[in-house]
Amino acid sequence: MEYGIRFVEELLRTVGPGSFLLLGCDHPALPQELLRRGCSVRIIPGDNPAFDHDFAGAVRNALPEADERFHAVVACQTMMETIVNPDESFNSMRQWVGRYLVLAPTRRLDGDAKSQMRLLNAYWADAALRSGFRRAPAAVSVADYQALNNPALQPLSVFEIIDDAAAARREMQWLLANRDLHMDMSREFGPRSDAHMVRYAQAAEWVRPGDTVLDCACGLGYGSAILAARSTAGRVIGVDIDPESVAYAQRHFAARYGIEYIAASGTDLAVIPDHSVDMIASFETIEHVEDYEALIAEFARVLKPDGRIIASVPNLWVDETGCDPNPHHFHAFDWEKFRAAFDSGFIVEARYRQEAPGGFKLQKAARALKRCPLDSREPDTEWWLLVASADPLARRAPYSGHPQFARSHTDGEHVADFGAHYHNPWIYRSMVQMGERISDEAALADLSLRVLQSNPLDSADVGAAITVLGYHILASKRFDQADDWRNVAEGYLACSSENPHVQRWQVSIAFAAALLSRDLGLREQARADFDRIAGMDPLAFSPLLMTKVIAARFWSGLMRLVDGDEDGARSCFLAGVEAARTALHAPDVNAIGKPDRPLSFGFQELAEVADMGAQCATAANLLESYRRSPGQYWSKVDTRRFGLASWAKHLEAENERLRNVMSELLRATASMRRPMDRPAGPSARTASA
DSSP states (O other): OOSSHHHHHHHHHHHOSSEEEEETOOOTHHHHHHHHTTOEEEEEOSOOGGGGTOHHHHHHHHOSSTTOOEEEEEEEHHHHHHOSOHHHHHHHHTTTEEEEEEEEOSSOOOOOGGGGGGGBHHHHHHHHHHTTEEEOGGGOOSTTTGGGGSOBOOSOEEEEEOOHHHHTTOOHHHHHHTTTTOOOGGGOOSHHHHHHHHHHHHHHTTOOTTOEEEEETOTTSHHHHHHHHTSOOSEEEEEESOHHHHHHHIIIIIHHHTEEEEEOBTTBOTTSOTTOEEEEEEESOGGGOTTHHHHHHHHHHHEEEEEEEEEEEEBOOOOTTSSOOOTTOOOOBOHHHHHHTTOSSEEEEEEEEEEOTTOSSOTTOOOEEEEOOTTOOOOOOSEEEEEEEEOTTTOOOOOOOOTTTGGGOOTTOOTTOOTTTOSSTTHIIIIISTTTSOOOHHHHHHHHHHHHHSSOTTSHHHHHHHHHHHHHHHHHTOGGGHHHHHHHHHHHHTOOOOOHHHHHHHHHHHHHHHHHHHHTTOHHHHHHHHHHHHTSOGGGTOGGGHHHHHHHHHHHHHHHHHTTOHHHHHHHHHHHHHHHHHHHHSOOHHHHEETTEEOTTHHHHHHHHHHHHHHHHHHHHTHHHHHHOHHHHHHHHOGGGOSHHHHHHHHHHHHHHHHHHHHHHHHHHHHTSOOOOOOOOGGGOOOOO
8 A cells, every 4th residue: 555645544543643753765645644634754764774784873863863752653665674673673663662663564575485474464563562562552443353364464553662661571471471361462463362452442432422431350451541542431440350460551551541440359349439430341251250240230330320331251162061161260151141141221232243263162263343133143153242231211320411511511501401401311322312322223212112101291301202213213114103103293292391402302303203294205294394393493492403494494495396386495495594594693502512611513513504504595596407407406405415414424434434445455455465374473372361
């Protein structure tokens, strides 16, 4: 892969912007693209003959400041080709690395038959690990996990420096001696370490902004570091029963990643207050605990009622006697037993199967981590991962506020003040908030039905549940349920309330009803539904809610245009423009909260108001072209991305597609590098844990 835009984007997604020392850079695009992104760049060409015999001296002579350290030192193609002894070279590089060492070859390294090892990931990774670096927690990626099945040198490998004080302790012998129970997987390279680390990268994808995250049975702390590096958690706590492991984690990860490590048992988390944790990650834990029900009960105690847990177990690691031969394991789990352990007080929402070569069961399995349906019959696998949300209706606790939004609260702001306006404000993150709520559609619908059945009709809780169920019917096309839903919705719309969140849900329910009528082909009803929204007052809740009025005006106008009423269409489109103007001129306290600590969604949704207003303006201004070329008119109005929020979702889907393409390109590039079998070595050992 060339050092172009995509490469730099991938690099900065891992190490972030900073100061870069480029060693052996012979491609102008790399420094140019880094400079364009605000980074500082120093270049040392790789054609200096001194590199062959005095690597450190050659670099030192090229740097004005002998003690200068860089955020990232990047060994590029030309430099890597000159390296004869990577241990010696990487040891020398330590004096210039502030945080990251990056290996970035663009093509297969040259070498004769005796140097084929240089074509392997392991050759370079093992040398970096021996030289006082670790695999960078920020670089562990679920998307790249399967690509590691190819042993060929990757176009981008990132390592993090171990500080001098910790490196001087020479802890590797102690780590290897205790490897069957604890290992710092960031300090070895191989399929088993990959498997342990990628679980934490998967867990990080479930962390919500501002979450307090507990890594229970954190061991040597590398997983907590991955959670901190790859998420927007507000706080990360690592707990392990072994004080020696906790001391190691504190030396290596606490200060750099802002992690609190505590020596405690998972079955007695007295150091963690009730209902104070938003998410728990606990991998390979419950099989180690004789009374795992007590462990899960302790998880339930410390989790907030809208919290979440991700956990893993080996899948039926049993011998011919039916017992797990690992002396540290008290239980063997299959999926049904694992899921049943979380039956009480939790809502299981996701399931993953995981494999890696060299394991207890599937010795030759390729690396794989795949989400699968909760109730599907899956083939044999090495591990199960489970994600479960705390059931917000199963427990009560004083509401402690939304961890991301509470800091933005100011006088007169109610848009994110759930505690004052819901009977059970814990349902908001579990049931309502897009991107954070329960991810399994059936489980989400079930929770919504239970909320609907257990709260007063005129509550914000019921309004939220009706809205979620309405959009569930729309998304799943369960139109057989539309009449029943409509009856409940009309009852809610008839309620009178001063609660701004009830008024919010009345607008949203009215809009969902209009969409249902439209999708069912009930055109007269749909137009009446859309027109009803125009008479509602979204500003009682927030200017952000005006998107529903603008969208209603747009769809009402479009339907009138299709039915031949061009004047009526123009009137609707212009009313949509006026609704956008009204919202953008309204006080913004219930859009952005505190100006110095603004709500994360406020400006994006105000931009959506403006975007939707602009599209209504376009629809009105180009009406004459509809008669001449309806297709051209439609392409300019572009309702497929109506509104910035839907456009942002489209962009995110496109970015995910591009990330997958990038991963495929990395694999394809690596496959061109003549991979060979890797000989056994220290980092190829297998683990029983």
